[in-house]
Amino acid sequence: MSATKVLFIGGTGIISSAASALAAERGMEVTLLNRGTSQRRAAEGVEVLTADIGDDAAVDAALAGREFDVVADMIAFTPDQVQRDLDRFEGRTGQYVFISSASAYQKPVAHLPITESTPLRNPFWRYSRDKIACEELLTAAYRDRGFPVTVLRPSHTYDEWTIPAFGAWTAIDRIRRGEEIVVHGDGTSLWTLTHSRDFAVGFVGLLGNPLAYGDTFQITSDFVYTWNEIYGMLGRAAGAEPRLGYATSSAIEAELPDRAGQLTGDMAHSVVFDNTKVRRLVPDFAPTIGLHTAAREIIDWHDAHPELQRVDPAVNAAFDRLLA
Numbered sequence: 001m002s003a004t005k006v007l008f009i010g011g012t013g014i015i016s017s018a019a020s021a022l023a024a025e026r027g028m029e030v031t032l033l034n035r036g037t038s039q040r041r042a043a044e045g046v047e048v049l050t051a052d053i054g055d056d057a058a059v060d061a062a063l064a065g066r067e068f069d070v071v072a073d074m075i076a077f078t079p080d081q082v083q084r085d086l087d088r089f090e091g092r093t094g095q096y097v098f099i100s101s102a103s104a105y106q107k108p109v110a111h112l113p114i115t116e117s118t119p120l121r122n123p124f125w126r127y128s129r130d131k132i133a134c135e136e137l138l139t140a141a142y143r144d145r146g147f148p149v150t151v152l153r154p155s156h157t158y159d160e161w162t163i164p165a166f167g168a169w170t171a172i173d174r175i176r177r178g179e180e181i182v183v184h185g186d187g188t189s190l191w192t193l194t195h196s197r198d199f200a201v202g203f204v205g206l207l208g209n210p211l212a213y214g215d216t217f218q219i220t221s222d223f224v225y226t227w228n229e230i231y232g233m234l235g236r237a238a239g240a241e242p243r244l245g246y247a248t249s250s251a252i253e254a255e256l257p258d259r260a261g262q263l264t265g266d267m268a269h270s271v272v273f274d275n276t277k278v279r280r281l282v283p284d285f286a287p288t289i290g291l292h293t294a295a296r297e298i299i300d301w302h303d304a305h306p307e308l309q310r311v312d313p314a315v316n317a318a319f320d321r322l323l324a
Contacts, residue, residue, distance in 0.1 A: 003029040004208045005067075007093075009053050009085075010074030011046075012038035014159050015099065018196035019072075019203045020046055026204060033062060039307075040161065053081075059088070070207045072097035077127070082134045086141055095148045095208060100135055102155035102218055102273070103128040103266040113274040116153070116216050125265025135216070142214045150206055151216040155271060159196040160301035161308065164291070165230055166252075166267060169302065170315045175235045180245040182319045184252055184263050187228035187244060190270035194221035195294055198287035202275075205282030212281060220273040221287040227267075230291060237295035247322045255318035 011020050011032030021043035024030045032042055036050040051058035053075065071093040076082050082098065089096060105114055106121040107128075120135070122128035141147035158164035165171055171181045202219035206212040225233075228244065235242035249263035279285050302308050 003027055004069045005029045006031070006070040006072065006207060007068040008032045008072050008074060009076070010034055011048075012040040012042060013074055014162055014196050015154060015157050015199060015203070016072075016074040017043070018159065018200040022197075022200040022204045023207065028204075028207070031068070033059070053084075067092045069093065070095045070097060072099070072207075074099055076134065078130045079133045079137050082137050086137075086147065090141070090145075090147055093148070095150060095213060096138075097150050097152060097203075097207070098134060098138055100151050100153045100216075101128060101131045102153045102220065102271065104131045104135070104153065105271075107265055107269055109269055109271065112270065113272045114218070115274045116218055116277055122261075122265050125261030127261065128265055146214075148213040150212040150214075152203065152206070153216065153218040154199060155192050155194060155218070155220045155273065156267075157194045157196050157199050158294075158298075160294075160297050163234065163298065163302075164193050165227075165234060166263065167315050167319070168312070169309050170312045170319075171231070172234065172238050172299070172302070173309070173311050174316070174319065175231075175240050175242045176238055178240065178243070180243040180319070180323050181231065182247050182252060182322050183227050183231060183244050184247065184249045184268050185227075186246055187231070188226050189268060190224050190272055191227060191230065191267065192220050192222075192224050192271050192273055193230070193291050194219070194223075194287065195289035198285075198289050201287075202278045202282050202285040205285060206278070209281060217278045217281075218273055218275065219278050219285070220275060221290075222273075222275070223287065223290045224272050225291060233291050233295045234298070237299040245319075245323045251322060252318070255321055256314060258314075 024045045031047040033049045049062040051062040071089050104120045106119045120132045138149045174181050231242045249268040
C-alpha cells in the first residue's frame with residue numbers, strides 16, 4: 001500500500017510546521033510548496049518545492065502535473081485565492097483541506113461552548129468575513145460537484161516561535177523593563193490557546209479520511225485562561241510579574257488602526273470550544289500542552305534567537321498613550 005501523498009501550500013507556518021512534521025512522522029509522503037523565505041526549516045524527510053502559489057507558471061513548473069491524495073492550503077485567505085485552488089486542483093486531489101478560522105463564529109457569541117453549528121457572522125473583522133466567504137465558495141463546490149473539501153477552524157494556535165498575546169514581544173520587553181502593558185477590557189474574558197503540536201494531531205488524523213469530506217471541524221485545546229492569567233504566565237516565564245493596565249478594545253484599535261477588528265472581532269470575546277466532533281474521527285486528539293508549561297519554552301526560544309525579539313514601535317507608543 002502506497003503512502004498518502006500530501007501537498008502543503010505553505011507548510012512552514014505556526015500550524016503547518018507541526019502538521020507537516022507529524023504527517024511525515026506517521027509515514028505520509030509530504031511535499032511543501034512555498035516561496036522558501038521562512039526562517040523555519042522543513043521537517044526531516046519532507047520534500048520542498050519553491051514557488052509562489054500566486055505565480056501560475058512557477059507553480060505549473062514546480063508541480064509538473066503531479067497529483068496528490070490531499071492538498072492542504074495553509075495560506076488561502078480570500079475567495080479569489082480559494083477559486084484559484086479550485087481551478088488548479090479540482091480533479092487532481094482526493095481531498096482539499098481549507099484552514100478557516102474560529103474567529104468566523106458570530107461575535108458576540110450567543111452561547112458557550114462554541115460548536116461547528118454556531119452561526120458564522122463577524123461584522124467587526126474583515127479577515128473573518130473573508131474566511132466565511134471562502135467557506136461558502138467551498139461548500140457550494142461540494143454540494144454542486146462533490147468537491148472533497150474539509151474545512152478546519154482553528155482558534156488561537158501558537159508555538160515556541162510566537163508570543164500568544166496582543167503586542168507579542170513588545171509586551172514581553174515592557175514586562176522585563178518593569179513597564180505597564182495594556183490589556184483589553186478588564187482582562188477577565190476567557191480565551192482558548194492551542195499549541196501547534198496538539199493541533200497537528202487532530203489535523204493529521206483527518207487527512208485522507210473520507211468521513212471528513214464535505215464537513216467542517218474546529219480543532220482547539222481545552223485549556224481556557226483569562227487574559228490576566230495569560231500575561232501572568234508569560235511574564236513569570238520571562239522573569240517578571242507583569243504590571244497590567246487596561247483599556248477598551250475599541251480604544252486600543254483606535255490607536256492601532258492596522259489591527260482593526262483583531263480585538264473587537266476576536267480576542268475581546270470569551271471563547272470556549274466543544275471538540276467532540278473532531279474526537280469522534282480522531283480519538284487520539286487529546287491536547288496536553290498548556291501555556292503554564294509552554295510559556296517557558298516560548299521565552300527560552302526567543303532568548304536563544306534574539307532576532308525574534310522584535311519590539312514594535314507603533315505598539316509601544318500606543319501603549320504609552322493609552323496608559324497616559
